[in-house]
Amino acid sequence: MLKAILLDIDGTLIDSNDAHAQAWSQALRQFNYDVPWSEIRGWIGMGGDKILPRVDKSLNDKEEPGTSISRVRQEIFLGEYAAKLKPQPGARELLMRFQQRSLMRVAATSAKRTELDAILAAGGIADQIDIATTSDEAARSKPDADIIKTALAKASVSRDEAIYVGDTPYDISAAHKAGLPIVALRCGGWNDKELRDADAIYESPAELLHHLDEAPFPARTNQA
Numbered sequence: 515m516l517k518a519i520l521l522d523i524d525g526t527l528i529d530s531n532d533a534h535a536q537a538w539s540q541a542l543r544q545f546n547y548d549v550p551w552s553e554i555r556g557w558i559g560m561g562g563d564k565i566l567p568r569v570d571k572s573l574n575d576k577e578e579p580g581t582s583i584s585r586v587r588q589e590i591f592l593g594e595y596a597a598k599l600k601p602q603p604g605a606r607e608l609l610m611r612f613q614q615r616s617l618m619r620v621a622a623t624s625a626k627r628t629e630l631d632a633i634l635a636a637g638g639i640a641d642q643i644d645i646a647t648t649s650d651e652a653a654r655s656k657p658d659a660d661i662i663k664t665a666l667a668k669a670s671v672s673r674d675e676a677i678y679v680g681d682t683p684y685d686i687s688a689a690h691k692a693g694l695p696i697v698a699l700r701c702g703g704w705n706d707k708e709l710r711d712a713d714a715i716y717e718s719p720a721e722l723l724h725h726l727d728e729a730p731f732p733a734r735t736n737q738a
Contacts, residue, residue: 525702559682561655604720
């Protein structure tokens with residue numbers, strides 16, 4: 515029986531993917547790595563542990579200069595972008611509907627905890643998240659399944675009692691590695707071809723709100 519909805523935040527509920535890419539590009543430039551934000555945009559959805567090696571195979575988030583790049587990126591994101599973020603269409607209404615159906619709303623995101631708090635506040639949905647799991651609590655970010663597995667444990671639910679909602683191919687890969695079906699939303703910037711491995715695809719939280727009685731939701735709701 516369905517008990518929890520695991521939720522990606524960036525791109526899925528909050529229109530923040532461009533902002534993250536721009537913050538990464540600005541931070542990298544300070545360390546003499548000239549990577550346009552438009553290139554980084556396709557990497558958003560992963561954490562710094564995955565993004566830094568894509569810039570330079572020698573970079574990681576545990577050693578310099580990777581640790582400083584990550585720190586500066588977070589400072590730029592929080593200082594220049596976070597307060598300006600907006601929710602995706604229907605985000606709050608969707609979360610409220612989940613609550614009406616007695617479903618736990620569990621954030622499972624590659625963002626850091628400090629960033630997540632700022633993102634949720636800017637989007638006006640901080641009060642609509644019951645449990646939050648961030649990259650601070652996982653050894654590896656998406657597309658690895660660590661964050662999703664940690665979220666399941668924190669919510670005390672099994673993989674048969676949850677569904678994931680995300681917006682990137684990395685979300686899809688992580689969810690399936692964890693044994694969860696996933697509903698993908700296009701509002702994060704990926705198209706149907708890129709999201710083809712999702713169990714269902716909708717435009718935004720607003721559209722998903724009107725399809726909660728369609729697969730994969732009923733299959734889990736009606737389980738004995």
